Amino acid sequence: MNRKIQFGLIGKNIDYSFSKKFFTNKFKNDLKYSNYEYLNYDLTNIDQINNLFENKNIAGLNVTIPYKEKVLNYLDKISEEAKQIGSINTICFESGQRIGYNTDIYGFSETIKTNKLNNFEKGIILGTGGVSKTVSYYFQKNNIDFKIVSRKRTKIFISYEDLNNEIFDKVLIVNCTPLGTFPEVNSFPNLPYNKINKTCIFFDLVYNPSETLFLKKGKMIGCKTVNGLKMLEYQANKSFELWLKTIN
Numbered sequence: 001m002n003r004k005i006q007f008g009l010i011g012k013n014i015d016y017s018f019s020k021k022f023f024t025n026k027f028k029n030d031l032k033y034s035n036y037e038y039l040n041y042d043l044t045n046i047d048q049i050n051n052l053f054e055n056k057n058i059a060g061l062n063v064t065i066p067y068k069e070k071v072l073n074y075l076d077k078i079s080e081e082a083k084q085i086g087s088i089n090t091i092c093f094e095s096g097q098r099i100g101y102n103t104d105i106y107g108f109s110e111t112i113k114t115n116k117l118n119n120f121e122k123g124i125i126l127g128t129g130g131v132s133k134t135v136s137y138y139f140q141k142n143n144i145d146f147k148i149v150s151r152k153r154t155k156i157f158i159s160y161e162d163l164n165n166e167i168f169d170k171v172l173i174v175n176c177t178p179l180g181t182f183p184e185v186n187s188f189p190n191l192p193y194n195k196i197n198k199t200c201i202f203f204d205l206v207y208n209p210s211e212t213l214f215l216k217k218g219k220m221i222g223c224k225t226v227n228g229l230k231m232l233e234y235q236a237n238k239s240f241e242l243w244l245k246t247i248n
Contacts, residue, residue, distance in 0.1 A: 006057045007243060008039040010049060010071070011064035014038070016067055016182070018207065018232050019062050026240075046070045053098060056150075060243030061091040062236075068130025075100040085137045087130035090239040094246045104134040107235030112138075115226050117201055120172040124149060126156060126189045127176035131205060135174050144172075149189075160190045168196040173218075175204040188213040198222030207232060214237035 009019045023038035041052055046067050052058060053074075063071050068087045070162070072078060076097040082088045088100035112118075113124030123139045125132050132148060139146040147166075150157035173196075179187045204216030205228035215225040 003035075003057060004037045005035055005059050005247065006037055006039060006055070007060045007062075007135060008052075008058065009043050009062045009064060010041050010043055010052070010067055011044060012066055014042050014064060014207065015085065015152045017064075018238060019064075019228075022233065022236050023240075024214045026132070043067070046074070049074050052128070059093065062239055063089050063091065065129060065131075067216075068135075072100065074098070080104065085133050087133040089130075089235065090225040090242060092242050092246045095213050102134060103235040103238035103242070104131055105137060106238045107233075108134060108138055110234040111203075111226065111231045114230065115224075117172065117203070117224070117226065119170065119199070120144075121199055123171040124125070124163075124166070124171055124173045125176055126174065126179075126191075129176060132176040135176060154188075162196070164192050165194075166195070168192075168200055171196075172201060173202055175202075175206065175214050176213075178206065180214050181206050182208045185209055186213065188217065193221065196221055196223070201226070204228060205231065 007023060009017055017040050020038050020040050026060050027033040027036045043049065049071065068089055071088060076099065078088065078100040082100050082102040085102045085105060088102050090101040090103050092099045125135050125146060125148045128148060128150045136148065148157045149163065151161055153159040153162065175189055177189060179189050198221055200223045202215055202223050202225045204212050204214050206212050207229040210227055215227060218225045222223050
């Protein structure tokens with residue numbers, strides 16, 4: 001029996017994983033990949049990643065919350081773009097080295113393009129985790145003024161209370177928090193929705209459910225709304241491209 005070539009996802013409490021279903025279907029539907037499999041690696045502590053690195057059958061890994069930033073210290077090299085972002089979601093193994101990449105930025109950029117989200121002048125990022133850094137990088141790279149919202153005000157972040165003083169006109173509002181994710185479908189970011197006008201865009205990185213309460217509220221205002229599913233598909237396919245380069 002042929003040895004399976006393994007890929008997988010590192011995270012915590014990841015039974016819901018988009019990635020496992022996506023790649024399992026991808027491998028099942030193409031004979032070229034019949035010897036590939038994709039597994040979840042649910043780690044209670046990032047230190048457990050060292051055990052995974054000893055498994056020579058693993059040809060590539062994805063990384064999700066809460067390890068997108070913590071994993072940086074366990075890699076031999078990090079791509080220049082991922083270094084600038086400060087967050088990685090893809091690990092390749094090449095010449096005995098563990099190399100980190102960020103394909104989330106590709107997924108986010110492509111979703112912006114394909115949905116023609118170009119009619120905005122400012123950005124507001126809800127949340128401060130690894131994917132928030134990716135969205136921040138996108139705004140910086142495109143010279144778009146933006147603010148990051150945290151539950152507590154700091155020198156870098158504003159708080160949700162501060163949003164009462166914001167002018168919500170032609171703003172791209174990106175939800176990088178897990179609020180609204182199944183099964184907690186009744187939760188949503190605490191924004192002053194009555195101050196937001198229909199020129200704004202609601203982009204929710206949550207994809208399950210496909211329309212969160214956050215997006216429903218945006219739609220009621222008359223705003224364009226986008227969920228995170230396409231971004232996930234784009235970043236997953238880009239990860240796969242990187243892995244194939246190291247195993248073929």
